[in-house]
Amino acid sequence: MPRTDAPPKDLSAVRSLMRLWPYVRPVRTRLASAAFVAVVASCLGLVFPLVLKWIVDGPVADRDTGGVWLGAFMLLGLGIAEAVLFGLRRWLVARPLAGVEAAMRTDLYRHLQRLPVAFHDRWASGQLLSRGTTDLMLLRMFLAFPLTFLLVNAVTILAGFIILLQQQWSLGLVLLAPVVPLVILCSLFETKYSKITRLSQDQVGDLTTVVEESVLGIRIIKGFGRHRSQARAFRELSQKLRGTELYKARLLASIWALIMTLPEVAIGAALVLGTVQVADGGLSAGTLVAFLSTALALRWPVESIGFLIAISQDAATATTRYFEVLDVAEETDTATTGEAAPDSSGLVFDGVEFHYPDAAPDAPPVLARIDLHIRSGETMALVGATGSGKTTLTALVPRLHEITGGRITLDGQDITLLSREQLRELVSVAFEEPTLFSASVGENVLMGDAGADDEALRRALSVAQAEFVHGLPAGTSTQVGEQGLSLSGGQRQRLALARAVVGQPRFLVLDDPLSALDVHTEALVEAALRQVLESTTALVVAHRPSTVMLADRVALLSEGRITAVGTHHELLRSNAEYAWLMSGADANAVEENA
Numbered sequence: 001m002p003r004t005d006a007p008p009k010d011l012s013a014v015r016s017l018m019r020l021w022p023y024v025r026p027v028r029t030r031l032a033s034a035a036f037v038a039v040v041a042s043c044l045g046l047v048f049p050l051v052l053k054w055i056v057d058g059p060v061a062d063r064d065t066g067g068v069w070l071g072a073f074m075l076l077g078l079g080i081a082e083a084v085l086f087g088l089r090r091w092l093v094a095r096p097l098a099g100v101e102a103a104m105r106t107d108l109y110r111h112l113q114r115l116p117v118a119f120h121d122r123w124a125s126g127q128l129l130s131r132g133t134t135d136l137m138l139l140r141m142f143l144a145f146p147l148t149f150l151l152v153n154a155v156t157i158l159a160g161f162i163i164l165l166q167q168q169w170s171l172g173l174v175l176l177a178p179v180v181p182l183v184i185l186c187s188l189f190e191t192k193y194s195k196i197t198r199l200s201q202d203q204v205g206d207l208t209t210v211v212e213e214s215v216l217g218i219r220i221i222k223g224f225g226r227h228r229s230q231a232r233a234f235r236e237l238s239q240k241l242r243g244t245e246l247y248k249a250r251l252l253a254s255i256w257a258l259i260m261t262l263p264e265v266a267i268g269a270a271l272v273l274g275t276v277q278v279a280d281g282g283l284s285a286g287t288l289v290a291f292l293s294t295a296l297a298l299r300w301p302v303e304s305i306g307f308l309i310a311i312s313q314d315a316a317t318a319t320t321r322y323f324e325v326l327d328v329a330e331e332t333d334t335a336t337t338g339e340a341a342p343d344s345s346g347l348v349f350d351g352v353e354f355h356y357p358d359a360a361p362d363a364p365p366v367l368a369r370i371d372l373h374i375r376s377g378e379t380m381a382l383v384g385a386t387g388s389g390k391t392t393l394t395a396l397v398p399r400l401h402e403i404t405g406g407r408i409t410l411d412g413q414d415i416t417l418l419s420r421e422q423l424r425e426l427v428s429v430a431f432e433e434p435t436l437f438s439a440s441v442g443e444n445v446l447m448g449d450a451g452a453d454d455e456a457l458r459r460a461l462s463v464a465q466a467e468f469v470h471g472l473p474a475g476t477s478t479q480v481g482e483q484g485l486s487l488s489g490g491q492r493q494r495l496a497l498a499r500a501v502v503g504q505p506r507f508l509v510l511d512d513p514l515s516a517l518d519v520h521t522e523a524l525v526e527a528a529l530r531q532v533l534e535s536t537t538a539l540v541v542a543h544r545p546s547t548v549m550l551a552d553r554v555a556l557l558s559e560g561r562i563t564a565v566g567t568h569h570e571l572l573r574s575n576a577e578y579a580w581l582m583s584g585a586d587a588n589a590v591e592e593n594a
């Protein structure tokens, strides 16, 4: 399973979250208004004790029933106003935050499409999926709730303590006493929690990868009766995640217990001291009621801090994980206008060298000193033992991987100096593993040339001997299932071939495109392909003599080097490795047909 390669950057939570600013900027007015409304609503909660003080020291002490009713209506009005303001806050943030999440998800998807193949080789798909789903959901939750409430609670606590100190400064100081230990405890908690939250989110990514692999590989799992071992592997991973989540919960529970206990003890102490002061006549009963009501009103803002810090830390980790992907450089376009005018020299590999970015530094290159000239209009077959580097060589032409030495030219133009758009117009590819998308048959083929018309589609289907599509329930509009799994391997390969030829490219790169066809269909496709190859310059990876026969010449790739070039018959006579490879293929073909 490929894994992520980005080392987690040790950014503080605030610095990580600051990176969200470009996405939050467009909705900053709404968010600021929502925060303002929430601050007002929360501070309204602090007015209740003042009204209570007025009721106790005024109408209750004076036995004024009318005054008590007036106080009760004031309290009711305050309650309604508080509820309406909190509702307004929710309404203000809901729509813009859904927009922020959608914009971030779109950017991530767009960026993933532009990242080099080497990146996708290294990163597990589940890690990318979890960043685009759970991580973004965490971020939306953070922007909707903790971001506002950290501010709201801070303002409320500040305002509350000013009121408390004004009412009775000595009791206020008693309540302030737990602040210092709480700040120290919260900062210790944050450090521990940030590590465990990173681990948990990475484990969610690993779990997503396993689910995705199992769903895509369900045929293999069932075919080999591996469902029990797969389920066991999944259980082990989910147990690990469960352990991490339980540890997280324990951490959260312990900080929450401390955050709740210390203020409660302080309130208890203030209550005892306050009662003594009332008994001594140094404090009015109304002031003590107001004081204690204010302290109780501050309980939730204080107690929720642990929970808010935890969600903020989850969000900071999610932000780091999101930007780990977004910070990876996209493929660059180095197109220059001063490039030589095209000639008709065909496809030339000139001293090409390549090693995979993740290969060990001392490992020999996968391809070394490749010099190969495929003349304009010529078809060159590429033959070699398994693992000799054929697929790698074909992937270099459309720049799925960047060469690490030498150069490749198409009709005299260096491929690294062409824009990717120009390159895609010149070169078409079909791989051994034909990938189709959840779209109609026609749309899948037209991916090869978005501007192609119905006539071009019909011609491409005919060339690839894919006329079976006309017999499908909705013809070319028939939807193919995920990854084309509703079609047979041979049908998928023919559609992939049709996709490669639909744009009538000048250069065609085919990686053993006929491997999944039966002998009769292969003969038909070959006949049609022969016509296409006449008008293009082609490099075709071939394993069987029948495919080699389509080519004008053959290049033999051996351990990453071109060791012989010639016609099929020349090489059969003069090259033992080639003769062995071809006879091996023959033997296989005989076995297959037996």
Ligand SMILES: Nc1ncnc2c1ncn2[C@@H]1O[C@H](COP(=O)(O)OP(=O)(O)OP(=O)(O)O)[C@@H](O)[C@H]1O
Pocket (backbone or CB within 6 Å): 121, 356, 358, 359, 366, 384, 385, 386, 387, 388, 389, 390, 391, 392, 393
């Ligand atoms: N993404 C990758 N990262 C590192 N090494 C790779 C990667 N892909 C392939 N290789 C290595 O490069 C070498 C050549 O692989 P390649 O797929 O090009 O061979 P091939 O000739 O096409 O084989 P086959 O005929 O079996 O398809 C192999 O040793 C393989 O292990």
